[in-house]
Every structure is written in C-alpha cells, then in structure tokens.
Amino acid sequence: xxxxxxxxxxxxxxxxxxxxxxxxxxxxxxxxxxxxxxxxxxxxxxxxxxxxxxxxxxxxxxxxxxxxxxxxxxxxxxxxxxxxxxxxxxxxxxxxxxxxxxxxxxxxxxxx
Numbered sequence: 001x002x003x004x005x006x007x008x009x010x011x012x013x014x015x016x017x018x019x020x021x022x023x024x025x026x027x028x029x030x031x032x033x034x035x036x037x038x039x040x041x042x043x044x045x046x047x048x049x050x051x052x053x054x055x056x057x058x059x060x061x062x063x064x065x066x067x068x069x070x071x072x073x074x075x076x077x078x079x080x081x082x083x084x085x086x087x088x089x090x091x092x093x094x095x096x097x098x099x100x101x102x103x104x105x106x107x108x109x110x111x112x
Contacts, residue, residue, distance in 0.1 A: 001052065001081065001110070001111070002050055002051065002052050002110075002111030002112065003050075003051055003052070003081045003082075003083075003108050003109065003110060003111050004048055004049065004050055004051075004108070004109050004110075004111050005027065005048065005049040005051060005057070005079055005106060005107075005108055006047075006048050006106060006107045006108070006109065007025070007032075007045040007046070007047040007048070007104065007105075007106055008044070008045060008105040008106060008107060009042055009043060009044050009045055009104075009105045010023070010034060010035070010037065010042070010043055010045060010102055010103070010104050010105070011041070011042040011102065011103040011104075011105075012037040012038060012039050012040065012041050012042075012101075012102055013039070013101040013102060013103060014039060014099065014100060014101035015037060015038055015039045015100060016061045016072055016074075016092065016099070016100035017061065019038075020036040020037060020038050021036065021037045021038070021061045021100060022036050022061065022062040023035070023036070023037060023059065023060065023061060023062070023102075024059075024060050024062055025047075025057055025058060025059055025060070026057075026058045026060070027049050027051070027055060027056070027057045027058070027079070028049060028051050028055040030049060032047050037102075050111055050112075051079070051081075051111075052081070053081065054078050054079060054080060054081060055078070055079055056076045056077065056078050056079070057076060057077050057079050057088070057104075057106075058073065058074075058075070058076040059073075059074040059075060059076070059090040059102060059104070060072060060073055060074060061074060061100055072092065072100065073092075074090050074091070074092045074100045074102065075089075075090040075091055075092060075093070076090075077090070079106075079108065080108065081108070082108065083107075083108055083109055083110060084107065084108050085105075085106075085107045086105075086106050086107070086108070087103050087104070087105050087106075088103070088104045088105075088106060089101075089102075089103055090102040090103070090104060
C-alpha cells in the first residue's frame with residue numbers, strides 16, 4: 001500500500017541564524033528546498049511525496065557547502081502510512097547556540 005505525504009505549511013517559531021534560515025527537508029531519499037524563513041513567518045507549501053512503509057521526514061538548515069560548517073540538522077519525524085492531518089514539531093535539541101524551532105503542517109492520504 002502506498003501513501004502520499006503532503007507538506008501544507010511551515011511556521012518559524014525560532015530561527016537558528018541571523019538574517020534568514022535556509023531550510024530543506026529530506027524524505028525517503030529525496031531532498032526538497034523550502035522557503036527561507038524568519039521568526040514568526042508562516043509559508044504555504046505544496047510538496048508531495050509518494051511512499052511506502054514508515055520513512056522519516058528530516059528538517060535541516062542549510063549552511064552552504066563549506067568544509068568548516070556543515071548543515072544543521074534540526075529534527076526528524078517518522079511518517080505513518082495511515083491517513084492523518086498532523087502538525088509536526090521540529091525543535092533542535094543540541095549543537096546550536098540558538099535552537100531552531102519549526103512547526104510543519106502535513107497531511108497523509110492513500111496513494112494511487
């Protein structure tokens with residue numbers, strides 16, 4: 001059985017960097033860029049992913065391709081295959097001077 005993960009919107013509760021956070025997600029081997037965010041912003045999303053099983057959705061803040069500074073992992077969630085409307089809480093827990101905190105609204109629907 002397949003399912004579809006729909007990314008609906010993202011809200012920045014606490015940004016990690018001065019200026020803007022440059023975000024992306026990884027899901028089931030696919031990387032997708034998200035809008036740049038500042039604290040207090042909510043932006044609509046329209047990305048969709050077809051999947052089977054229970055893969056993980058991970059959120060990162062992009063620090064560029066530098067040998068001295070890797071992208072910041074914020075958090076991850078395991079995505080269930082059963083239909084649902086969820087708000088996922090992504091909060092960095094360590095390794096950050098200012099821990100990034102985001103809320104990501106998603107829905108899961110049956111696949112084709």
